[in-house]
Amino acid sequence: MAISTVNPATGEEIKTFDALGDEEIDRKLQLAAETFREYKKTSFADRSRWLTRAAEILEEEAEELGRIMTLEMGKTLASAIGEANKCARGCRYYAENAEKMLADEQIKLEGARTFVRYQPIGPVLAVMPWNFPFWQVFRFAAPALMAGNVGLLKHASNVPQCALAIEDIIHRAGFPEGAFQTLLISSGQVQAVIDDPRVRAATLTGSEPAGRQVASEAGGNIKKTVLELGGSDPFIVMPSADLDKAISNAVTSRTLNNGQSCINAKRIILHEEIAEDFTRRYVEGMAALEVGDPMSENTDMGPLATPQILDDVSGQVDKSVEAGARVLTGGKKGDGPGNFYPPTVLTDIPEGSPAYREEIFGPVASLFRVRNIDEAIALANDSDFGLSSSAWTNDSAEQDRFIDELEAGMTYINRMxxxxxxIPFGGAKNSGYGRELSHFGIHEFMNPKTVWVDASGEAADTTGAE
Structure with a gap:
C-alpha cells in the first residue's frame, strides 16, 4: 500500500509520501539509541511537565487534529475530536501517576535490603493501525515516554499525516527530538527495523496475521512484544437486562468508529425470551442511523477506511447470505463514490459462514438466539478470538458466571x-497477549531489576541454589 492520504468519503488522493530509505532509517535508529542514553536519566518531573504540555496541545488543537483523522480514515469529525481529547486524558493520567507506578517495590528479607527497581529498556517500535490513529499511538507513547523509553512509530500507510502530527505534538511539548520519531516506511521494511539491535522491543495493534509476523520476527531476536489483535466480541443479553439500555449500547457499540473497532459488539447473543423484542428494536435503531459525509455534524456513521476494507466486508456478508444467513437491514454497498457500507444486521447465520466466526471489520452485526446461559457462554467462547466481551443481566449469579467463564481479556457487565x-486493555487466545493502559501497560517495557543489598555480614547460604 502506498503511503498516502486518500479521502475515504470521496476516493480523492490528497497527498503522498515517499518511504524512508535505508540511510534515513539508520539515522533515525541511531538518534533513538543516542537519545535513550541521556533521556532515561531525565526526571519524572521533567517528563511529566512535557507530557502535560502534550495534553494541552491536544486539547487546544482538537478540532484541527480531528479533521486530519477524519480526512485520512473517515471517522466522524465529532468522534475524531473526542479521540484527541481522550489522548489528552491519557497523557495526563500517566503524567500524574507514572512515578508512583514505577516506584521501587520493597521485599522484606531479614538481614538485607531487597527491592525491585523498574528500568527502561530502550527504543521500542510501535506498529500501529489506522482505526484510532491518535489514541492507539498515545496509549503506547504516554507510558513509554514517562517510563524513560523512546518510541519509534510505524503507523498505517493510510494515515501518514496523523503520524507526523503526533510526532510534532510530542516535540513541541518539549521532549527531545529522538524521544519519539515517526518512520514513514512500508510493511516490508518493518522486519529490518525489528532485526536492528538498537531496537529493544515491539508492540503491535492490528490483524492476527500481522501479529504473528511481528511476534515471530521479534522472537527470533529475543525481543519482547505486546500484541493487541482482532476480536469477534460477544454481546450477550439475558432476560433480566435493561433492554432499553442494552439495545442502545448494542447499536452504539457495533457502529462505533464506523464499525471498525476490535472491541465492537460483533456477535449479539440473545436469550430466546427477549430475542424477538430486542431484534425488532435493534434493527430499527441500526436502520435509523444517518450515513454520509463524516465532516457533517448530522452524520452518525461515515465511510470505511479503504476500498479494500469495503470489499472485504461486502464479500463476507455476501458469502454469509449465500450460505443461508438472512439480512434484516442493510447488506449492500452503495453505488456512489466513497467507501460507504450501511449498518447491517444478519440472523439465521449458519456455522461455517464468515459471519458466524470471523471478524467483520465494518458495521455488520451477527444475531444469535440461545435457550439458556450455558448455550450463551458456549457460543460466546466458540471463537479463536478473546479480546473483550459484554454481558447484560441483573442476575448476580449470571454475572458471576460470565465473569468467570467468558474466555476474554475483558468482561464488561451491563456496559459496552x-x-x-x-484500566488494563488486552486480549486472550488469538486476540494477543500483554496489556496496554493502567499500571500494567507501563510495566510491559521495563526491566524489573532485582536488587539485593546484603546487610547481615554473613556468608550466603547456597543450599539449593541454581
Missing part, C-alpha cells in the same frame, strides 16, 4: 466495552 487509561 471501551478503553480508558485507568
Amino acid at each position: 466495552t471501551e478503553s480508558t487509561p485507568e
